[in-house]
Amino acid sequence: MYRVNKPLPPVSRRSVLLGASALAASAIISPAYASVDSFVAGVWKRAKARGVSKRVFDIAMDGFKPSSEVLELSKKQPEFVSTAADYVAKRVTEARMATGKDMRGEWKQTLAAVSERYGVQPEIMLAIWGVETNFGGYMGGNNTIHALASLTYGGYRAEYFGSELITALEILEGGHVRFKNMVGSWAGAMGHPQFMPSSFMRYAVDFKGDGHKDIWGSVPDALASIGNYLKGFGWRAGETWGYEVRLPQDFNYQNVWSGINATLGDWSGVGVIRASGKAFPRASDTAKLYMPMGGNGPVFAVLPNFGVIKRYNNSDSYALAVGHLADRIIGAKGFVSPWPQDTALTKSDREQVQALLLRKGYDVGTPDGVIGPKTRAAVIDWQARSGLLADGHVSGNLLRQLS
DSSP: OOOOOSSSOOOOSSSOOOOOOOOOTTOOOOOSSSOHHHHHHHHHHHHHHTTOOHHHHHHHHTTOOOOHHHHHHHHOOOOOOOOHHHHHHHHSOHHHHHHHHHHHHHTHHHHHHHHHHHOOOHHHHHHHHHHHHTTTTOOOSEEHHHHHHHHHHTTSSHHHHHHHHHHHHHHHHTTSSOGGGOEEOTTSOBTTTTBOHHHHHHHOOOOSOSSOOOTTTOHHHHHHHHHHHHHHTTOOTTOOSEEEEEOOTTOOTHHHHTTOOEEHHHHHHTTOEETTSOOOSOTTOEEEEEOTTOTTSOEEEEOHHHHHHHTTSOOHHHHHHHHHHHHHHTTOOOOSSOOOSOOOOOHHHHHHHHHHHHHTTOOOOSOOSOOOHHHHHHHHHHHHHTTSOOOOOOSHHHHHHHO
């Protein structure tokens, strides 16, 4: 999904993760069309062919003026880097945990009914709602139609956003929301769950049964839509997202980076245990290891549902934040292992790591900032020779150690 750029650190649906700071509305737009009128006429032709009425179209496009702010946000996408610790801390706050617990009580019956229908735990739906829009506290300040029209008019991924624009008009035609209430992010992510229009069409649910899939004004519809979305991508009912674990001292960290998927029983057999000291509930569940900040920080055995959460936003840190917030909502404590003091790396920083490894005689290829198997193996070897924990984690600390 596309992220709303506001006080919430939101991120999501559905194709690309975006984010940027608000820019001046006076920025210059370089349109991909000869005029606004010709653009609107072309949109009407497509919308009419898809069954959108002239009445609805005129309401939606009346007075359309391309938004300079939206266009500038599409053009100025800086590289954001943050550690998993920083990412999670900004999203799993005391206030958000408290609100999540309150919402769990307030919407208990609805959550139970949605969970029964879709097989998704209530706390997971609450956590996504919380991370996406702070439980509806901020759903975006842009009219979806005009934001999508601005992106299309300006030529930014015009085919994709143009298709989303027509779909958004179909949603209006269906009577699911009034034009003035169809709000979302600058990139078209809408309502409580921050669905793009195409995701709305596939996964939005009329849980109330009033004929409208109202993800803007109806919490039951929004929660059911989140549940339906996760179910659609293969959520495994009865399974969690993952567990914080401890690794044995002689652990081979290549098992992390190679993405080995094994049963929890098999992981236990090589010394991987839950950080809490408790046994894994089901040894037959399969998991792979996720080590966001190296072997000196929290490490996780993540189950297939972790990957399903990433279908909402393709980011490991996002899935960890959602999973952790869900755990905290139902009363779990914080991480057992403390986060190490470290910094994330930009692409140029990663290139510098590779260049330093080259100077030390490691064949990592041309520095390109992509940490592949050769770079990872070189890091592990250099760490072992240097008396460091040979975990292969590439970060600010490693860059400083190599320098």
